[in-house]
Amino acid sequence: MTHAVQILHDVFGYPEFRGQQAEIIDTVASGHHALVLMPTGAGKSLCYQIPALMRDGVAIVVSPLIALMQDQVTALNVNGIAAACVHGGTSGEEIRRIADDIASEHLKLLYVAPERLVMPRFLQFLHQTPISLFAIDEAHCVSQWGHDFRPEYQQLAILADEFASVPRIALTATADSATRADIQHYLALNDARLFVSSFNRPNIDYQVVEKNNGKKQLLQFIRSQMPGENGIVYCLSRKRVEDIAAFLTENGLTALPYHAGLDWETRSQNQRRFTQEDGIIVVATVAFGMGIDKPDVRFVAHLDMPASIEHFYQESGRAGRDGLPATSWLCYGLNDWVLLRERIQLAERDEAQKLIDLQKLDAMLAFCETADCRRQLLLRYFGEDSQPCGHCDNCTDPPTRFDGTVLAQKLLSCVYRVGQRFATGHVIDVLRGRESEWVLRFGHQQLSTFGIGNKMTVKEWRTVVRQCVAAGYLNVDIANQALQLTEQARAVLKNQQQVWLRPLKHDKTRSSRNNDIWLRTEREERLWQTLRRWRKERASQNNVPAYTIFADRTLQDLVQHPPSKLADLNHIYGLGESKIKHFGADILALCREWAQ
Template sequence: MGSPAVYSATMNSPQDILEHVFGYTQFRGPQAEVIDTLMAGRDALVLMPTGGGKSLCYQIPALARPGCGVVISPLIALMQDQVEALQAAGVRAAFLNSSVAFDEAQDIESALLHGELDLLYLAPERLLQPRTLGLLQRAQLSLFAIDEAHCVSQWGHDFRADYLQLNCLHEQFPNVPRIALTATADQRTRAEIATRLDLGDARHFVSSFDRPNIQYRIAQKDNARRQLLQFLQAEQQGNAGIVYCLSRAKVENTAEWLNQQGFTALPYHAGLPAATRAEHQRRFLREEGVIVVATIAFGMGIDKPDVRFVAHMDLPKSVEAYYQETGRAGRDGEPSTALLLYGFEDVVKLGQMVESSEGSEEHKRQERARLNAMLGLCEITSCRRQALLRYFAEELPEPCGNCDTCLEPPQTWDATEAAAKLLSCVYRTGQRFGAAHVIDVLRGSENEKVRKFGHDQLSTHGIGTELSANEWRGVVRQLVVRGYLEVEGEFQGLRLTEACRPLLRGEETVQLRKLPPKAARAETRRSAAAADLTPADEPLWNALRACRKQLADEHGVPPYVVFHDATLRGMVSARPQTREELLGVSGVGDSKLERFGDAFLAVLRDFSE
């Protein structure tokens, strides 16, 4: 951005760097412990939700330790975002990827060898080139950070083959500490990350997966376009957001339709020319109020903090994918909404995608189980956040009060008798058959498989004719997600758990979700960013935003690289009049004070008069 860096090599205390470079006074969650681990030269595996502050866990020790930190990142967009933000904070950061011209790449390599870089971002395929590894062998390195580490897992939803070879870092640079970071990994994926990256001795840091600022809402489709339009018009006017669709054609049709409704909507999917994708991403990052309509090809590593909503027009294929995608909303900690609209046609489509994939039978079985867990989350009647966190082995003691089932409890029916019938049938068929077969027995089918196993002779044969097969599938999914049943084995057999005993003994009742009525019009809400401002504050708020936009355009960066919304709100609240007072606002570090402080102080002084 043209100005000299203010970061000084003598400023080597992590606390000093946090305050003077990044403008914050205290660490959050386990950040300090992670940084201490790396400062001591040890490895770390970090699970922290999107927006939880993962980047500081490696950026600060990279600055505090001698040498340059090397960050392995899967996406060019993420590298550019992070390097722009670091340069704005006065850090000597650069990236090497296919977008960098030859001469510029040579300058960056020279800066690395002469100790003039603090952080260097590389794609895994670039890092693994013998020439790059040779270059790094000649440089002084402070650490390796492997971002989006779930890409190493073949069970994960963003698998990247290049990540499998990153264990070479342990072999070729045994004295350089490594940190692997991800926002989403169940226990199986976590174990695979540690094994494949040779992180057997790494300290594990698992933060809470909870994102309390995100309001989760899930509804069955009932004219999905009308539902989306109602949501956007009532609550999200002028806000940036992402709308996910399952197919490329639906992405393009939905974007075109949103533009006709008066929104600025841009399509994004892997079938568009690279230049178009880059331009749409640039506009999303730098303009305000842009909606991107995308397949899941868009989003990983997008470092835009003020995405106010993520809407799914189709069912995600797993809870991990849903959590990762909804986590792109509200990275700044401000109130945000995740809206999911799903229908049984999604289930059919995703099921067909699983069956036609080239994965092994074991992989297909795992994908089916993940799809069933996602459906269970959709159909549950209790707190969505509790169920979501339970999936990641985390317990939330009380309902969250900020999801649709907490705010507007769904209509339910007493399913105690139906649940008891289902559980009894699972038991009597031997706890080894899948849902389809158990439902056939309940509904009195006399097909070949039912007769082959003698299940037409069971006392539970034909006792469930009052519900359709679809309704029974809903009962199965909800009992699985509530922990009464589990799915396991080669054929996804249903098994009873200990939790079902009170239900079978008649000591417990269970309420399950009914199909919802037509969605009611939501109350219009003010933009989340301005939600806690008084009407008297709004002129100053708008003036500060205009100042930020002008500076961002002048420097060719997104507005949030100048300051986040939370920092602008801090200025509105504190009304600083001097540089010293402005430095006391969270998010204002030395470099940003030097570059942008006078412009913002001029606005603040105008309003004080």
Template structure:
């Protein structure tokens, strides 16, 4: 039996020589130690925090093969390729393989020739696969994207519930469940359903300080996202999320017409087309993926510089998971969202019209309310976001509300006018009609219903329609007004409106700010490392071209060869010997052997 110091030294040796990193980050060392010693673990760690190492290194330390359960069939090949690049023997089993390929992997598994095996949950649960695993020595089970087990979560997968069978059939094999996103309720459900109540719990900070959060008033969403990309992220890789397949197609077409390289991705597309688009996004620079939430889980591309939302996510968990795909390399990245009245109405309607039971609807409504609170907050968005996950924090100085604090105002009188108008038109009309009455519009429909005679006609003429829409949106978000979808979107007062109308409570709202077109920056195409000198920047660009050609030859994504952060360090150090290159973070022994001579020669040429 190894002593604790000996095991820790071996783990650090693997980290340095195989993966090329000088030290563990955060709780990685403690997690590796716990699992390597045979303990179970439940790990919550933000995207880009290094979750994979938490099961890869224990699998290399223990006897047998590490079995990784992952729903990410389309990405397994890239994960296996990335491990091959550092000299780890890995393979996968999923539905994309033919019979001969499956047999080849199974033979390698039985012969003890694999360090890691990635398996889709559907494949794992077949009697053939479970029986086969009982014939080999298993180092550990890693359950990736563990939040998929939660029926309350944002990405429930029914097949995950059956994974408790691992504890029953392989009671001596340690299990590690990992996710980037889970509130207290979801954590409890993961532990219960996977029988991990006695597991070590590791909860890392949810903060991603390199991500700048920005939520803007939606006017013309497609034009706004184009302005955002052109002004702040020209030439960068990014993801634009839309709620519907139709909107994905239209937005991708619009961005292409305006000079960007944008690809659509949604579940209604042919599988082959989706796979090609995903592969291009992973392997090429500067691609913008326009997608529904069908895209993104497990995306390992480290240099995604922005994630934009053209529609409101259903929950903070979903928003956090999706925005977390930006800036995995720790370099500056943006999370941008356009948000408006229709988003609030649409999301509430989706909950009301769903076939779910009332308990589930209540949970979803509470999650939506938390998401709306994040959008409408007058204070630091990061504080609000982290508070949702139970993590206290201080104002970050790197979100829109910190950088350009919104003005609030006493909106009690304005809200009373709005609520009174809804009441005067008998709570039977939608937003446009109510606002027309409020502003005193000269409309045939208003005259037809006699609403030009109600006492509130024209009492809101001092504000623009956009201002009133902002007040209405915030009133709906606060639960003062409900939208009755069975009555064609009629606005109705809730019980919470009563004390406002009676003057017993006051209301503070965000002051409407007219959307301002983002100013174009002088940033050239492509991501420039701002802390590099001009000479170092030139080396970095040469390394990027070399990496692109090398990745093409090896048929792997560019980041699998080296991440930008590693190449930036190479550009700074400019090593002229293999020993000097060996000290660079991200350069392990296998990569030194594969690419060291070429890089040293490229530096010498410069």
């Protein structure tokens, strides 16, 4: 592995391997197959990029999105590695140039989409080409149980038949047991060595708040914790994306919308600004993100509850890929859960799949409602045991649960008395003794539960409803949104089950940033801003994302250990020989000027 360590330092500028990287690289470089489950930001791409540089021939990398391919190729080229990608927008002239580079043994990595790889003509070309390895990125796309299913991925089993002697490595950041089994089956990797890294992202701070005017809560979070930072805000609908982007812009932030309803030029321009500029917030549907390799996203905010823990983990994991402190902020309400249940029920999928999706949605609600360590619950979902993390919102400000059995009994009894045919708002009107038009129309002012909860606000009762749904005592009928009792509710009504609830008062969003955030002195801040301006100018000149020039972590290392001579740059994180050659003189000049 001496050669691999040398490549790691000289080409990529990293001092040492992390986790299982060295073992994976050794497995693939020596010609064996591998299945790699590794969280976002843990360095999956190095697991096939370094073997590609160690072996003869060109590595074929399967990637599902054009943006993902282009980002990877740009980053490799900046590091002095010959890489290219072929997709629907690649010109004939460019394809011929790529073919010439492969024939001359110059090109080391070629990125392609799965549908192109399985085309007969492309397969024929591969049979005439020395291939070092096949890397199948985002391998969860092969599974219908996964969250980004791409049927073209299932055709990739042809690689095992036609290129049996070429090592294959499949990689993904999220895969439950069913998805993992599909990857092994459809990609013919049953004999591959399995590497499962910890799913823990210790640099991400998890915060979850109950929705109470989500727009203002989001604005408060960004202003108090993330001013001037890069971030992604996820919403459930295109209309909401447009609304939130406009709202943030009106309040002085640089916010850009991104969803499938926008024209291609607008989406491309917004994505380009996000990758090349600082302080940009993208408000998007889940269509945005998988192709974005931007390492310095400091926060990911969900303004609506995700459909599953897999979705949440994948999307929130787009923050802090550089290993520096980042925040995942989630704002949720019962209406999110109801809307997502309706979408699942109405989807054109088989009943078995719908049942699985509903179970995953319930697990997501349980994550939102838990009073325990959020990181611990998240990792347990992926089959990993851990200790409380000490810095998620529940760890730093533990909610004190109280005996809410009587409140739950009042609620469940009222749901029963109104015939389990009415939505939350009506049930709360009855509990609070409000003689609304519907209450009077159905004579519910005569019920024994009318007014028995008049000392509590509507928001407090909604909190009780949501927690009873999360605990499995209530369900919501999709057809008319009516609250209905479950079998578990019987034990509560008969005093056989105690109910513990979280506080009913809404907690404000924390106003301070992560305690681990890097604090700079006023003098260091001047160098930091100087380096960021220089990075932006160089990125603009080269028409590449700023982070491919230098990541934030590299700038941080330069500020903490300002170089005085060229040799000092060899010890800066993320600086390989190619970057030192191209940018070293500029960096030294800036640091010397700052020092004087």
